[in-house]
Amino acid sequence: MSKIAEHIEALNKKGRKALTIFLTAGYPNKNSFTDAAKAAVDSGADILEIGVPFGDSLADGPVIQSSYYKALEENINIKDVLKFVEEIKSEKNISIVIMGSSNPINNYGTKNFINDAKNSGAEGIIVPDVTLEEYDDFFAGTNKSIDKILLTTPTSSEDRIRSIDKMSSGFVYCVSVLGTTGVRSKFDETVIKNLARTYSIVKKNKLQIGFGISSGEDVRRFKNYCDGVIVGSAVVKLLNEKNGIELSSKLISELSNACLIE
Amino acid sequence: MQNSKVKYNYPDNNGKFADYGGRFVPETLMSALFELEDTYSKLKNDPNFIAELNKLQKEYNGRATPLTFADRLTGYYGKAKIYMKREDLCHTGAHKLNNALGQILLAKKLGKKRIIAETGAGQHGVATATVCAKFGLKCIVYMGEVDVKRQELNVFRMKMLGAEVIPVSSGSRTLKDATNEAIRDWITNVETTHYIIGSVVGPHPYPMIVRDFQSVIGKEAKEQIIAAENKLPDYLIACVGGGSNAIGFFHEFVNDESVKLIGIEAAGFGIDSGKHCATLTLGSEGIFQGMKTYLLQDGNGQVSDVHSISAGLDYPGVGPEHSCLKDLKRAEYYSITDDEALDATLLLSKYEGILPALETAHAFAYLNYLMPKTKKDEIVIVNTSGRGDKDLNTIIEKLGKDFNE
Numbered sequence: 001m002s003k004i005a006e007h008i009e010a011l012n013k014k015g016r017k018a019l020t021i022f023l024t025a026g027y028p029n030k031n032s033f034t035d036a037a038k039a040a041v042d043s044g045a046d047i048l049e050i051g052v053p054f055g056d057s058l059a060d061g062p063v064i065q066s067s068y069y070k071a072l073e074e075n076i077n078i079k080d081v082l083k084f085v086e087e088i089k090s091e092k093n094i095s096i097v098i099m100g101s102s103n104p105i106n107n108y109g110t111k112n113f114i115n116d117a118k119n120s121g122a123e124g125i126i127v128p129d130v131t132l133e134e135y136d137d138f139f140a141g142t143n144k145s146i147d148k149i150l151l152t153t154p155t156s157s158e159d160r161i162r163s164i165d166k167m168s169s170g171f172v173y174c175v176s177v178l179g180t181t182g183v184r185s186k187f188d189e190t191v192i193k194n195l196a197r198t199y200s201i202v203k204k205n206k207l208q209i210g211f212g213i214s215s216g217e218d219v220r221r222f223k224n225y226c227d228g229v230i231v232g233s234a235v236v237k238l239l240n241e242k243n244g245i246e247l248s249s250k251l252i253s254e255l256s257n258a259c260l261i262e
Numbered sequence: 263m264q265n266s267k268v269k270y271n272y273p274d275n276n277g278k279f280a281d282y283g284g285r286f287v288p289e290t291l292m293s294a295l296f297e298l299e300d301t302y303s304k305l306k307n308d309p310n311f312i313a314e315l316n317k318l319q320k321e322y323n324g325r326a327t328p329l330t331f332a333d334r335l336t337g338y339y340g341k342a343k344i345y346m347k348r349e350d351l352c353h354t355g356a357h358k359l360n361n362a363l364g365q366i367l368l369a370k371k372l373g374k375k376r377i378i379a380e381t382g383a384g385q386h387g388v389a390t391a392t393v394c395a396k397f398g399l400k401c402i403v404y405m406g407e408v409d410v411k412r413q414e415l416n417v418f419r420m421k422m423l424g425a426e427v428i429p430v431s432s433g434s435r436t437l438k439d440a441t442n443e444a445i446r447d448w449i450t451n452v453e454t455t456h457y458i459i460g461s462v463v464g465p466h467p468y469p470m471i472v473r474d475f476q477s478v479i480g481k482e483a484k485e486q487i488i489a490a491e492n493k494l495p496d497y498l499i500a501c502v503g504g505g506s507n508a509i510g511f512f513h514e515f516v517n518d519e520s521v522k523l524i525g526i527e528a529a530g531f532g533i534d535s536g537k538h539c540a541t542l543t544l545g546s547e548g549i550f551q552g553m554k555t556y557l558l559q560d561g562n563g564q565v566s567d568v569h570s571i572s573a574g575l576d577y578p579g580v581g582p583e584h585s586c587l588k589d590l591k592r593a594e595y596y597s598i599t600d601d602e603a604l605d606a607t608l609l610l611s612k613y614e615g616i617l618p619a620l621e622t623a624h625a626f627a628y629l630n631y632l633m634p635k636t637k638k639d640e641i642v643i644v645n646t647s648g649r650g651d652k653d654l655n656t657i658i659e660k661l662g663k664d665f666n667e
Contacts (some may be wrong), residue, residue: 056550056565058445059288065432077562100548101288107563129286129549133276137284153290155452162290178290179450187365 002147004047004095004123004170008206008227012044017219017259018228021045021209022099023237024067025084026051026076028239034087036245039169040235041092043249044256047215048088048124052100053191059128061182063233067240078108082120089121097124097149097170111142116243117146124170125149132163138188144169152202153174154194171206174198174226176213182233187221195225209260215251216258223259231255264645266634270516272586277466279538280589282582285465287552290449298414298456299382299467306474311367318363319478323353324397325360327479327489327641339629341498341634346616346646347483349507356619357459357479357507358389364475365458366393374456376400380444382409382437382503383574383621383650386460391425393458401425403442406436416652434567437503438575441551443511461504462581465552469581476510484514485642489643497632499524500645501624502542502595503575505584512593522594524629524632525584526624528570529597539568540597541580542588548579557580571600571656572620574648602627604660619648620656 001009008018023042026033037048051064053071060068075206083095098117104115105127124147130138131150139148147170152161167171176191177184199207200245209222210230219229231252238248240245272279299591305311332344334437349357369377371460377399381387389404399535403420409431412499420427441463448457462469462476480498487495498515500508502525515521530538538544541556547556550565558566558578568574585658587593598606603620606627611617618626625644637644650657 054564056438056442058442058449058551059290061446072564075562100272103444103557103559103565104394104563106547106549107559107561128288129552131285131289131292133285153288155290155293157293160289164289174526175288177291178452180446 002123002170003021004097004147005206007046007095008148010173012227015261016244017223017226017261018046018118018208018227019044019256019259020047020049020230020234022051022230022232024050024064024071024236025050025081026071026074027236028244030074030080034084036239036248037088038092038120039245039249040252041250045252046228047095047097049097049099050081050085052078052098053106054101054104056085057101061180061233063237064181075255078104078113085122095235096122097126097147098122099126099128102127102129110138114142114146123147125186126173132160132167135167141143145197149173152198154178155238158201163197165202166205168205169207169230171203173230174207176209176211176222181211183214192225195222199225216254219255223261248253265311269636270592273466273470273581277634278469279583279586280379282454282553282555282585283469285552286549286554286556287445287465288449292454295467296387297372298368302368302471305368305371308357317358323359323479324351326352326482326624328488329572330482331490332614337608339633340611341633341638342640342642344629345495347511347641347643349477349479349647350616350618350622350649351498351643352387354385354392355651356385356389357476357510358386360478360510361460361472361475361506362386362389362393362458365456365471366397366399369399369456369458370397372456374454376402376406376451376455377458378444378447378455378635379458379460380400380404380437380440380487381454382440382461383572383619384413384420384652387420387425387427388416388423390458390460391420391423393456394425395423396522397653403427404430404440404447406430406440408435409437409440410552412656413573413652414518414655438565441603446550460508460604462509463504463551463553463579469553469583472506473509473513473583476506477513479507479510479645480512480514483511487641487643494518494521496640497522497524497636497642497645498528498645499625499628499642501526501575501621501647502579502584503528503539503578503621505581507645509581509583511645516592520552523587523592523626525593525595527595527597528572528575528624529567530571530620531598532599537569538597541571541578541585542595543597550579553582554580555579556585556588571603572624574619574621575624596628596631598627603664604657609627609655616646617650618646618647619650620653622647
């Protein structure tokens with residue numbers, strides 16, 4: 001079993017859902033990023049998902065996009081991301097997955113990226129624009145040393161969800177809604193229905209739900225349909241404020257409390 | 263049929279043109295891409311669909327477009343005969359309607375009531391707004407803020423046609439960013455919406471579908487040149503941004519080895535200036551907007567900011583089939599600067615009475631390089647992809663002073 005899967009399993013057994021916090025690498029700026037990441041761990045994040053900035057990310061909404069643009073002003077690249085991972089791992093006992101669009105990874109060299117990510121201490125990678133159909137070509141020649149996490153969405157058929165479960169390790173990332181990343185003011189009933197459907201189909205892997213989750217209330221609504229939740233935009237948005245780390249830590253504590261299974 | 267030694271039959275079942283193409287999009291869109299591919303593969307051989315599309319192409323779009331002998335331009339160079347395939351005479355002023363008409367019929371078959379599109383120069387936006395008006399469907403066009411300014415006339419046209427034009431302020435605020443935003447809209451509204459991509463770009467099956475709808479250009483041109491000269495042409499020239507007019511022009515000739523296919527990209531201020539969009543000349547393999555293709559990018563895989571005087575060529579990627587044709591050495595690609603394109607605009611206006619789009623002018627500008635190498639008994643056809651009325655603001659800004667003196 002993968003380390004991340006074991007970690008989620010252990011948390012579930014202890015009576016809580018896993019909390020994954022997404023942070024844009026090098027945001028709010030290059031110097032304060034690792035402080036923000038360490039504060040997230042101290043406030044209750046169980047897993048960190050660190051995003052490689054990319055100026056043309058298709059799956060991201062305005063908040064994450066503008067955090068990428070800001071990070072790119074300081075030229076944050078994959079080498080920086082790997083250094084950040086190393087630094088965080090040297091100080092904190094935390095699982096880390098790296099999320100990135102296919103082009104920066106392809107440009108770096110996918111094989112090298114996977115080796116270097118592994119050596120940095122990262123345990124998984126998510127490449128949202130590489131789906132089942134491109135998986136074999138994109139990851140050709142790479143080993144299984146690192147978890148490759150695929151995504152399901154409300155438009156994925158049952159068959160696809162089964163294949164995604166089969167091809168993934170670490171966990172399966174269940175996208176809760178249609179659309180890009182970012183806070184949703186409400187979720188309708190079809191969202192819950194789809195989460196229940198996905199949770200019942202995914203058997204091999206742990207399932208974490210992401211996209212649009214921004215509060216303890218959201219977590220409480222979703223936690224019966226998953227093994228963990230992923231929160232990104234809501235945290236990234238707070239990091240842009242004056243007391244960003246303080247504010248985001250408060251939110252992460254709230255989310256973490258909501259992850260307790262009653 | 264011509265004898266063919268080249269076995270050219272792309273894309274394959276995975277949507278790949280050799281190493282290029284594919285479907286690099288978030289999972290949310292995969293079901294829509296399969297639905298589109300499935301529907302298209304059934305429709306393309308359906309006699310009713312073919313008849314309906316042909317009728318629209320003829321009665322609404324004005325096809326077949328003429329092949330015009332450019333006698334004065336031929337005289338100017340004094341070498342091979344130059345013909346022009348007159349896509350500028352299509353309804354709405356460019357080849358873009360060929361694709362929009364095909365795709366609106368597809369949308370109808372898919373039962374989608376909301377249409378989105380991206381546009382650079384505004385020609386594809388106008389074409390999409392036009393077919394939406396004709397078919398009574400809601401139309402939303404994404405357009406970079408920079409392009410909204412420089413193609414003001416087309417923005418106004420789209421609004422008159424009932425479309426909503428959404429200015430895009432992210433990134434370089436041009437075609438690439440308009441396309442990102444359209445894809446994000448599609449991810450959000452995929453269940454109700456059909457995305458009419460304007461060029462041979464994006465995830466499979468789009469590069470194939472758009473090529474097929476545009477290939478009417480080359481099919482007509484082949485019949486017309488054989489009727490006029492009783493032989494195949496020696497050279498085809500077309501401008502390449504995303505590359506749909508070029509692919510539509512080339513496709514019918516790909517297996518005719520004697521016909522040289524030449525694509526012309528925009529060199530902007532010059533390919534050494536860093537301000538250009540000569541993707542096939544200077545780019546490297548990348549993954550962008552759903553496709554693997556040549557891409558202008560930096561050492562970290564960030565997509566470059568590009569420049570061309572022509573909003574329709576101002577794109578850092580290129581259709582995957584062009585990447586494939588380049589690697590196979592079946593087509594050749596060169597680039598033309600802003601200034602050369604402006605000169606060609608004036609030359610064609612004065613010698614042939616045709617004001618070409620700035621995009622199209624890039625193809626004509628290449629005649630300066632090609633013609634000295636040609637022989638009198640050879641034939642060159644330039645795809646005259648669009649007319650230049652939309653560019654008058656840009657041209658006045660650049661050349662207005664010269665005319666007032």
